[in-house]
Amino acid sequence: MMQFPCQPEASHYIGGGYLEDAAGAPFDCINPATGEVIARLNGASPSIIERAVACARDAQAIWAATPPAERGRVLRRAADIIRARNEELSVLETLNTGKPISETRVADAASGADCLEYFGCQAATLTADHIPLGGDWAYTLREPLGVCLGIGAWNYPIQIACWKAAPALACGNAMIFKPSELTPLTALKLAEILTEAGAPPGLFNVVQGLRDTGAALTTHPGIDKVSLTGSVAAAAAGQMKHITMELGGKSPLLVFDDADIDSAVSGAILGNFYSTGQICSNATRVFVQKGIKEAFLARLAERTARIRIGDPMDPEIQVGPLVSAGQAERVKGYISAAEQEGATRVTPPLPLPEGPAWVSPVVFADVIDGMAIAREEIFGPVMSVLDFDSEDEAVSRANSTEFGLAAGVFTRDLARGHRVASRLKAGTCWINAYNLTPVEMPFGGVGQSGIGRENARAAIEHFSQLKSVYVAMSPLENDY
Numbered sequence: 001m002m003q004f005p006c007q008p009e010a011s012h013y014i015g016g017g018y019l020e021d022a023a024g025a026p027f028d029c030i031n032p033a034t035g036e037v038i039a040r041l042n043g044a045s046p047s048i049i050e051r052a053v054a055c056a057r058d059a060q061a062i063w064a065a066t067p068p069a070e071r072g073r074v075l076r077r078a079a080d081i082i083r084a085r086n087e088e089l090s091v092l093e094t095l096n097t098g099k100p101i102s103e104t105r106v107a108d109a110a111s112g113a114d115c116l117e118y119f120g121c122q123a124a125t126l127t128a129d130h131i132p133l134g135g136d137w138a139y140t141l142r143e144p145l146g147v148c149l150g151i152g153a154w155n156y157p158i159q160i161a162c163w164k165a166a167p168a169l170a171c172g173n174a175m176i177f178k179p180s181e182l183t184p185l186t187a188l189k190l191a192e193i194l195t196e197a198g199a200p201p202g203l204f205n206v207v208q209g210l211r212d213t214g215a216a217l218t219t220h221p222g223i224d225k226v227s228l229t230g231s232v233a234a235a236a237a238g239q240m241k242h243i244t245m246e247l248g249g250k251s252p253l254l255v256f257d258d259a260d261i262d263s264a265v266s267g268a269i270l271g272n273f274y275s276t277g278q279i280c281s282n283a284t285r286v287f288v289q290k291g292i293k294e295a296f297l298a299r300l301a302e303r304t305a306r307i308r309i310g311d312p313m314d315p316e317i318q319v320g321p322l323v324s325a326g327q328a329e330r331v332k333g334y335i336s337a338a339e340q341e342g343a344t345r346v347t348p349p350l351p352l353p354e355g356p357a358w359v360s361p362v363v364f365a366d367v368i369d370g371m372a373i374a375r376e377e378i379f380g381p382v383m384s385v386l387d388f389d390s391e392d393e394a395v396s397r398a399n400s401t402e403f404g405l406a407a408g409v410f411t412r413d414l415a416r417g418h419r420v421a422s423r424l425k426a427g428t429c430w431i432n433a434y435n436l437t438p439v440e441m442p443f444g445g446v447g448q449s450g451i452g453r454e455n456a457r458a459a460i461e462h463f464s465q466l467k468s469v470y471v472a473m474s475p476l477e478n479d480y
Contacts, residue, residue: 004037005039012044012207014051015055023045024045024208026040029096032098032321033320035325038095039184042208043213044213048207052207056205072124075119075169075197076116076120076121077197078120081196082113083113090109091104093158093186094313118166119170122457137473139469140466140467141469142171145173145225145464147176147222147224148168148176149175149177149226149228151214151226155379157187163454164177167460169199170460172464173224174202178207218241225463226242227244229247246405248377249281250375251281251405251408252397253283253285253287254287254420256409264410267408269304271286271408271435272286273318273361277378280405281435283407283408284373285367285386287386288385288386288387300383301347301363305347321353321359325357331380331381332359334372338373338382341372343367346364364384367385395420395423404449405426406426407425408430408431408434409430410431440456
């Protein structure tokens with residue numbers, strides 16, 4: 001059998017160990033920087049899906065009966081192991097996603113460890129309420145949902161796996177996780193780590209496959225909750241499953257004329273070019289007040305021209321390739337459409353390595369609201385700069401979208417910052433910052449950007465359910 005540099009022991013991780021499925025359809029895992037096949041995996045056949053669900057249900061019963069403090073200790077040990085293996089995980093994530101190693105070392109596995117640690121600390125505190133009712137009283141119990149399905153995206157593979165697994169496990173659930181077929185490798189490492197940390201076999205299972213695998217898991221009667229970034233949730237909704245959805249966005253960044261221009265430019269760059277623009281909350285519509293537009297664009301062009309793009313394993317590199325050649329072609333299509341629609345390219349193309357997955361970061365000015373690049377999620381390093389006159393105009397145009405994931409405001413007037421943030425239709429708003437998502441802060445969208453929240457105490461609500469118990473302290477009397 002041909003050997004690949006990142007080949008895992010087997011394609012799936014079920015019941016506490018690796019499991020191969022020769023009956024499953026094979027697919028290749030590509031290093032987008034080079035086009036090299038780094039692993040070949042098999043998708044899940046129906047028998048693998050059934051085994052994963054059965055193992056998860058068995059493990060969940062054991063885990064739910066485990067004292068919450070012990071559940072927390074397992075999650076915190078897993079966080080420690082991730083930190084100890086951060087370099088290995090970062091290299092694997094870079095080879096699989098194409099993201100620069102300078103990012104993955106600080107933002108991917110590390111943030112996943114933070115999430116496991118946070119919910120590990122929360123596990124023993126998940127108490128509910130005592131409700132006095134005169135002579136009687138009531139109380140509530142916070143109970144697990146059962147078996148949760150996590151469906152991951154390709155932009156932050158291990159972080160997303162942790163964001164979904166940590167609150168689910170803290171609440172006493174089991175999880176089956178299906179990674180994106182483009183970035184399937186680090187979820188297997190997370191499964192290894194949770195087993196090493198003491199999780200019961202089958203508590204966290206990884207099932208590989210294409211879209212049909214996700215659909216089969218979503219509609220499986222043994223799945224109680226679906227948490228995903230994707231588009232297969234409709235079937236789950238039809239079965240009355242619990243659902244959390246994060247479905248992307250077209251987020252606005254409002255830069256007022258009293259803003260610190262260098263800081264605002266930093267926010268715009270962070271909100272468009274970090275992870276080669278492949279972040280769902282990116283501020284791809286940058287609204288700049290007309291009084292500072294020219295100064296803003298000049299500084300933005302100067303700094304964009306200095307971006308270091310190249311081999312993502314080089315720690316000095318800031319921008320790598322897109323995740324795949326197909327995604328790069330999609331992004332290039334939007335760039336061509338913007339030029340045809342009359343947007344002005346502010347930044348010339350940067351020199352690129354050879355290969356089909358590379359796209360140079362680009363800034364467009366003279367963008368109007370009706371252009372495709374101002375309306376549709378691109379998921380690549382493409383920034384649209386629009387200008388505005390008044391606060392009311394900026395807020396109205398920023399809200400003119402079906403999405404509502406995130407938004408940002410740059411201003412020295414903090415009263416205006418708070419006022420504008422309260423008016424923006426978004427699940428997360430930043431004032432004089434952008435794309436900072438500590439685990440202590442809820443994350444999620446409104447409108448077509450999703451349902452529910454990840455991270456913080458808010459996530460507990462989406463991975464547990466309340467039971468109310470009424471206690472009568474005297475004999476029940478009635479006239480019947």
